[in-house]
Amino acid sequence: MALKDYVFKKSLWVFHFGGASCNNCDIEILDCLTPRFDVERFGIKLVGSVRHADVLLVNGSINVRDKDRLLEIYRQAPKPVLVIAIGACGCTGGIFAESFNFAGPVDKIIPVDAYVPGCPPKPEAIIAGIVALINKKKAEKEVEHAA
Amino acid sequence: MEEKIINIGPYHPLQEEPELFKLYCDGEIVKNIDWVTGYNHRGIERISESKTFDEVFFLVERVCGICSTSHPFAFANCIEEIGRIELPDRAKYIRSIIGELERIHSHLLWVGLAGHFLGYNTVFMWAWKYREPVLDLFEMITGNRNSYAMFRIGGNRRDIENDKIPRMRKVLDMIKRKTDLIKGAIMDDPVIHARTKGVGVIPKEAIIDYGALGPTARASGVDIDVRRDDPYAAYPLVDWKVIVEEEGDVFAKAKVRILEMYESISIIEQCLEGLKKEPEGTHYVPVKNIPAGVGMGHAEAPRGEVFHFAITDGSKSPIRHKIRAPSYQNIPTFKVSGVGQTISDTTIALAAVDPCYCCTERMGFAYDYKTGRKTLNGKDLIELSQRKTDEIRNKLNK
Amino acid sequence: MLPNEYIETIKKDLQKETKELHVDLEIRRSTLVIDPSDIVKVGEYLFSKLGCRLVTATAVDEKKNFEIYYHFSHDKTGMVTHVHVFLPKEKPEIDTLAYVTTAADWIEREMHELFGINFKDHPNMEPLLSEGNWGPDEFPFRKNED
Structure with missing residues (x-):
């Protein structure tokens, strides 16, 4: 197993980017850190700079002004980076897709590896999303090795 | 330099x-x-003009996730003012319960984050830990932890059945004890005193000039609270008081918020008593249509007054809908x-x-x-x- | 002060400026229609003399005019007064209230960006929301006339 795949197995460091969101997803992401859910048990940690992150969490609809910032953040992230779109707005634009300054859902701007739908998704769902992503990566590798 | x-x-x-x-x-x-x-900027006011009155509730809920009941509250007040709709008492009690539960969870959230900023991560973790049971109550009553979709024109979408009251009381008792604990941890700590007293003072004149609202204003001695000044829902039916402090510094703001949590718990307890007296199932009145008119509604969110203003023309959706959130002021x-x-x-x-x-x-x-x-x-x-x-x-x- | 006293005071002191006054004491609302040129005088009277708070202001794009509702709340009585002005479509312009109360600063900047209403002598008419979202000559909240 290559080093790059190895690092994604445990202790993911996540960076959180909120676009034009309503706050709910942001709060639920923070909630994952607090005692009831406590994702730090698994080494998952929110970091202050995307340059330290393995995973980029994006929530909220992205408006025209946010778009450049999101691209800039994605550019700064060390590759490979996993991107998870959180919440209905992150996945599709949600209720704000009708807005006049909506710039498109996250996957139209940067590549997305996993989607966690819900308005807002419960912390359990967010954790399940991250676990599903890790399993997906593992399965992909196994297929590659077998081939 | x-x-x-x-x-x-x-x-x-x-x-x-x-x-x-x-x-x-x-x-x-x-x-x-x-x-x-x-x-x-999501252009919510503009999206609102293309939604029906029922849909607008889901939209305004998503103005802010933390105040996700205050905006529907103000919008409901606004439309009910245009249509002159009088609510049954049970609907009023349910609305106040949801509003006050939200205030508790929002203030706990603030206490936690303020603690985090001061380097007290224990306060952060504990405050957020005790916020969870409140969210569980929301999940039990409304089906979702945030964005409750509880209000509609003329009342509420769901009833709070009387058999849920004992569990709510139990959680409230627990929250009260934990509030005592957080109050002790913050009010009696000399380090927090040193960090917050005399810091970030906003004088009374500045509050009035900037039109600041909510706990920010009340901590500087400006005695405003929409719940009392322009009563709505069940607030005139229960006994409570507005917390006002004079100092205007960070400590006063923390104090106002913590003491408000006790008031909120007391309001909810009285509302639960009131619920028992009203027959189940009277949580809304049917509303056929909204006449043309101009109306406004405001509600006291955890951060201050939320203000909604709508112009209707007798059709299914507002022709202009203005939203003003407290943080704007x-x-x-x-x-x-x-x-x-x-x-x-x-x-x-x-x-x-x-x-x-x-x-x-x-x-x-x-x-x-x-x-x-x-x-x-x-x-x-x-x-x-x-x-x-x-x-x-x-x-x-x- | 009682709600009816508040209304009587307004009636007496703003006699000259008032074009129309609609009062509904039951729900504690009143609407005061005035000429746009009187806005500073009326705003100053309500804010400084009566101790009202400028809640916010709503701009509306109607067929004939731009309209602005300034919402003043008198918290001691719970009365809310909507000060209603009409501005011409071709050149929507009105004096700023930012020197009366700082609260008007942001409110007017937002109206300027969304509706293109000009506030004369505003201290700081920098873009608040639009930068990067839409151009300086676009006004997304205006209604198209087709």
């Missing part, structure tokens, strides 16, 4: 107005504060509370207004293409603030 710019932001998931704060500093002292907004007061403070004090002075601080982690990246001047990021800021707390703690321990 080289002027340093510290960027706080830009991703600040407030209502329609998230912003980038630029602190212009001379050494340690903040000389000026500038703000840039527009990162979160509260944020400019940073010019008063932040300027002249040291950088580490400005952080908590900004946090004291409670401008939705789940941006804390978001403050991480700061970039300044134009000037290329040296910038500090959010993490450094929090560290600076936490270091100061440690210094005070060490001094007191000696």
Whole structure:
């Protein structure tokens, strides 16, 4: 197993980017850190700079002004980076897709590896999303090795 | 001396107005504060004009996730004013219960984040831990932890059945005990006193001039509260008082919020008593159509007054819908509370207004293409603030 | 002060400026229609003399005019007064209230960006929301006439 795949197995460091969101997803992401859910048990940690992150969490609809910032953040992230779109707005634009300054859902701007739908998704769902992503990566590798 | 710019932001998931704060500093002292907004503009007022009245409730709920009942509350008041709709008492009680539960969870959230800013991560973790049972109550009553979709024109979508009351009482008792604990941890701590007393003072005149609202105003001795001044829902039916402090500093704001939590618990308990008297199933009145007219509604959110104004023409949707969230009035007061403070004090002075601080982690990246001047990021800021707390703690321990 | 006293005071002191006054004491609302040129005088009277708070202002794009409702709340009585002005479509312009109360600063900047209403002598008419979202000559909240 290559080093790059190895690092994604445990202790993911996540960076959180909120676009034009309503706050709910942001709060639920923070909630994952607090005692009831406590994702730090698994080494998952929110970091202050995307340059330290393995995973980029994006929530909220992205408006025209946010778009450049999101691209800039994605550019700064060390590759490979996993991107998870959180919440209905992150996945599709949600209720704000009708807005006049909506710039498109996250996957139209940067590549997305996993989607966690819900308005807002419960912390359990967010954790399940991250676990599903890790399993997906593992399965992909196994297929590659077998081939 | 080289002027340093510290960027706080830009991703600040407030209502329609998230912003980038630029602190212009001379050494340690903040000389000026500038703000840039527009990162979160979603054109909600414009979307609202294309939605029916029932759909607008789901939309305004998503103005702000933390105040996700205050906006529907104000909008319901607004439309019910246009249609002159009188609610049954059970509907009023249910609305007040939801509103006050939200105040408790929002204030707990603020206490936690303020603790985090001061370097008290224990307070952060504990406050958020005890916030969870409140969210569980929401899940039990409404089906969702946030964004409750509870209100409709003429009442509520769901009833709170009487057999849920004992469990709600149990959780409230627990919250009350934990509030005692948090109150003790904050009010009696000499380090917190040293960090917050006399910091970020907003004088009464400035509050009136800026039109600031909610706990920010009440901590500076401005006695306003929509729940009492222009009563709505069940607030005139229950007995409670408005908490007012005179000092106007960060400590006073914390005190107002913590004492308000006790009032909220007491309001909910009285509302639960009231619920028992009203027959189940009378949680709404059917409403056929909304006449043409002009109306406004306001509601006291955890952060201050939420104001909605709508013009209708007898059709299914509003032709103009104006939303004003409390932080819109509260944020400019940073010019008063932040300027002249040291950088580490400005952080908590900004946090004291409670401008939705789940941006804390978001403050991480700061970039300044134009000037290329040296910038500090959010993490450094929090560290600076936490270091100061440690210094005070060490001094007191000696 | 009682709600009816508040209304009587307004009636007496703003006799000259008032074009229309609609009062509904039951729900504690009143609407005061005035000429745009009187806005500073009326705003100053309500804010400084009566101790009202400028809640916010709503701009509306109607067929014939731009309209602005300034919402003043008198918290001691719970009365809310909507000060209603009409501005011409071709040149929507009105004096700023930012020197009367700082609260008007942001409110007017927002109206300027969304509707293109000009506030004379505003201290700081920098873009608040639009930068990067839409151009300086676009006004997304205006209704198209087709």
